[in-house]
Amino acid sequence: VSTFHAFRASTSEYVSSQHTPRREFLKGLALMPLLPLVLREPPPSHAREVEVGSFLPPSPSDPSFVLFTASPKDTPALRAGNVQPYKFILPPTWKQARVANILSGNYCQPKCAEPWVEVKFEDEKQGKVQVVASPLIRLTNKPNATIEDIGSPEKLIASLGPFVTGNTLDPEELLETSVEKLGDQTYYKYVLETPYALTGTHNLAKATAKGNTVVLFVVSASDKQWQTSEETLKAVLDSFQV
Secondary structure: OOOOHHHHHEEEEEOOOOOOOOOOHHHHHHHHHHOOOOOOOOOOOOOOOOHHOOOOOOOOOOOEEEEEEEOOOOOOOHHHOOOOOOOOEOOOOEEEOOOOOEEEEEOOOOOOOOOOEEEEEEEOEEEEEHHHHHHHOOOOOOOOOOOHOOOOOHHHHHHHHHHOOOOOOOOOEEEEEEEHHHEEEEEEEEEEOOOOOOOOHHHHHEEEEEEEEEEHHHHHHHHHHHHHHHHHHHHHHHOOOO
């Protein structure tokens, strides 16, 4: 099963299911004896059933947010050196969500052929975020390429769009693109209106390339979440750095 189809199936299940994370966890435990040993390993990111404000430090730039800084203990890709550490801010009421093994890249490190999900956070009232990593070789044959080497913002999102929406991305759903320079690092930023996306009607994304990986940060919301939290979600997007 390709990572994209697994990603789509998992997202569909999330949208249609009302199971609590605890119930899903217990269900996973029941299935463990049937799975290969590699899939029985602990998930790469340990979801916590508590608000992130209880264990993450306040953001130095805005104490009303907390700062998540990824380290090698967080995911297999960070431990393998396939992804450079990244950071972003979150409202303190958000919670970390478990990433399914089939989506995490836990089974294919250090040489994954398809994109995988690094970490996920969410809040029922405001939206959700996830970090998706893609092997650079999937997008270009040039080693250690910059994001400019891969192509324009439109070319990049055409390749990675399905990992933003959970299914497909039509060109007309792309409302805005921009380019941001932070030091030596270039980021492509996107505003999307995606009425058919499994991740939500509104999606914001920010992408960059470093080492042998392209890292995509996705912020998603429903219409209701967007109406009350648009500025908060944009602030979260802007904070992402690799």
